[in-house]
Amino acid sequence: MIKHAKSKALYDTFERKGTGQKVSHYCPGCGHGTVHNLIAEALVDLGITDRTVFMSPVGCSVFAYYYFDVGNFQCAHGRAPAVATGVRRVLENAVVISYQGDGDLAGIGTAEILHAANRGENITVFFVNNAIYGMTGGQMAPTTLVGQKTLTTPAGRSLTRDGGPIGMAEVMNALKTPVYIERVSLGTPQGVMKTRKAVKRGLSYQVEKRGFSFVEILSPCPINWKMDPGSSRKWITEHLEPVFPVQKFRDVQSGTAAPEVPKQPKVLKGKALLKMLQGESAITELTESAMKEDQFVKIAGFGGQGVLSAGMFLAKGAIAEGLNASWLPSYGPEMRGGKAYASVILSRKQIGSPVVEKPNVLLAMNxxxxxxxxxxxxxxxxxxxxxxxxxxxxxxxxxxxLYVPASDIAKSGGLIAASNMVMLTVYLAYTGTLQVETIKKMIPQNVKRKEHVEKNLAIVDASIAYLKEQGLLKT
Amino acid sequence: MNYAKIDPNLCKGCRVCINSCPKHCILLGDSINEIGYQYAQFVPGSPCTACGICFYVCPEFGAVTVFKDEEDANG
Structure with missing residues (x-):
């Protein structure tokens, strides 16, 4: 009977180089494959494959998505913990794994890992430390040992010139929030079996919603270390382990620390989300908007004429009526008087680019x-x-x-700054894109100075009256 | 009999399993596989205990499968 076989959490074939490929892209003797196998085994053992979201880093393990049959994000260099945080906050039941190398985690993404750990995000970080930048050919990393020769330190790393190796597990241990921190090593078969346990523990703590887990794995890079796979493992035990001691730094089970498990904020959806974005009374009943065709709107004028805020108002109003909307501002560095324009797209379909090159509506303010x-x-x-x-x-x-004396209408309403509201009202009422009622409901939430709310409402009415006078309103 | 099955065409010949096996049941063969490596081979009849060390240390995916004797498992 089969006792140990390839995990079901890994794809049968890897489509990376065409069909029929079953081998990894890793060099012979690389530690990544071993760690991948251990993670894949733990995912199946814990029964969490279907709800796992894996953050692939930048580095050799960037291709993790070719191997793991789970959800995946390929993150910008070093930013995996930030992306993991995002996934954590919106997918309550997801098991979120951030898999990173030492260049990615300890160098390029130092800020992201530190703050994700400090927030105690309920995620599991697997930190594969091989003491160099592997994918780019073996440059010095923050974890490179003093004296270690790399591509960029041909005479060996110098403590006074380049700094010393950063022990990330020790750094994590300086924070109060992580619940599990352990450093393990792939230097020996026993170390691999310990790694297996640490990987599973790091994941099971997340499943139990305990908080942030950090597993640092000392891993060989035979090619860039210029060693054969066997010697590279020996080098881990003889050189890396004395500098990066293999130990369990923290485990809430053993009572070294007991930070409270962070509460995940409630995820808002649908109407509740709109309420938060819009203010309650702005929400119409989400009846079918009367918009006839997709609107590509350009609102342009001087800075200070309310060009950008008119665009924002329009986009919010469209969202309140159940449409999709995008708002893209463009303005110079001046606070007042520079040129400013906003591109707004309203659509029933999803909007790709927010750029409006050929508007079908232009509100020219000057x-x-x-x-x-x-x-x-x-x-x-x-x-x-x-x-x-x-x-x-x-x-x-x-x-x-349409020629609208917008500044005059606004001035007679006692608020010259509301000329943008005149233009917007005339546009919406004339084209029937949104209900004027929606605009009026939104004004109390969106006009910053409360003493101007009444004036804005009156100016909206005056704009409608003007349209009727001119015989431009089809009612 | 317990044994490990090593897929000849998935092995990159890194010898980590060979170095790790406590009972020295695996050797590097002379032949070259489809992807250009000399590959590890399980020695038939060697005293494998199905401990799984070779499986866990192997950096490839599914190159090693370990089989345990049914009787041995029940006994």
């Missing part, structure tokens, strides 16, 4: 904006011109031009 964007508007589109301060007419005849 002359330079009209001159800059008039030619870009799609044929059949709508151009709203703030005629209070723009004398020029729209020169095209294949678009609908």
């Amino acid at each position: 002359l330079p904006s009209l001159l800059a964007f008039e030619e870009d508007v799609q044929p059949g589109g709508v151009i709203l011109v703030n005629s209070s301060i723009i004398d020029r007419k729209v020169t095209r005849d294949d678009v609908t031009a």
Whole structure:
């Protein structure tokens, strides 16, 4: 009968180099394969394969997603603990593994690992330490031993020039929140069997929702160490282990520390999420929005005219009516007077790029904006011109031009700053894209200065009245 | 009989299993496999205890499978 066989948590074939491949991409004698096997075994033993999300780092183990039959993110260099935190916060039942090398974790991602550990995120970190940057050819890493020759320290690492090897397990142990910290070694078969236990413990603690686990694994890199696989294991025991002592630093079971298990925040979804984003009264009943076609809106003007906030208002209103929306601001460094524009897309479908190159709606708040964007508007589109301060007419005849004395309407309402609200109201009411009621419900939540709420509401009404006067409102 | 089965075409000849086996049941063969390595071979009839050390130290995926004698397991 089979006693030990390839774990079911690993794919049968690895499609990396075409079909039919069953070997890894790792060099002969590499430690990664051994650690992968141990993790895969633990996933099956604990019955968590189906809910595991694996963070692949940058480094040789970047291809972990070719091997593990679990969820996966390939993270930016060093950022795996940050991505793991994100996954942890939104997927309550996921088992989240951050698998990182020493260049990734102790060098490039020092900030991410430190703060994830300090927050006590309920994740398991497997830190594979081979004392060099392996994938790029064996450069000095933060964990490189003093005197160790690498590609970038051909005469050996110097303590006074390059610093000393960082013991990450010791650094973790300086924090209060981690619940399990152990350093193990692949230097001997006994070490491998200890690693097996540590891997399983690190994962089972997460399953029990205890908190942050950190397993450091001293692992061989025969190729970059320029040794055969056997000598590389000997080198671990003779050189790495004295500097990186193999020991259990912390285990809440043994009572060395007992930090409270961090509470995971409640995940908001659907309407509750909208309420948080919008303020309660802004939420309409999510009835079908009357929007006729996808809107590619460009709102442009001076900084200070409320261009960006009008765009944000529009996007939020669309979300409140159950549409998808994107808002992309663009502005100069000046707080006032520079040019500013916002690109807003409203759609019933998912939005890919938030860039609006060919708008079908242009809200031109000042002359330079009209001159800059008039030619870009799609044929059949709508151009709203703030005629209070723009004398020029729209020169095209294949678009609908509306001349709105927005600054004048706002000024008569006692709040010149609300000219953006006039433009927005006229646009929405004229095209029927969103209900004016939605806008009015949103104003109390979104206008920062509360004394301006009433004036804004009155200006919305005045804008509607203007549209009716002009015979532009189809009701 | 307990034994380890080593897939000739998954082995990269790193010899870690050979160095690790407490009963010296594995040797490196002379032939070259499909991926260009001399590969490890289990010596038939050697005193394998199915301890699994070779399986756990092996850095490849599924190169080693360990079989335990049914009677041995029950006894």
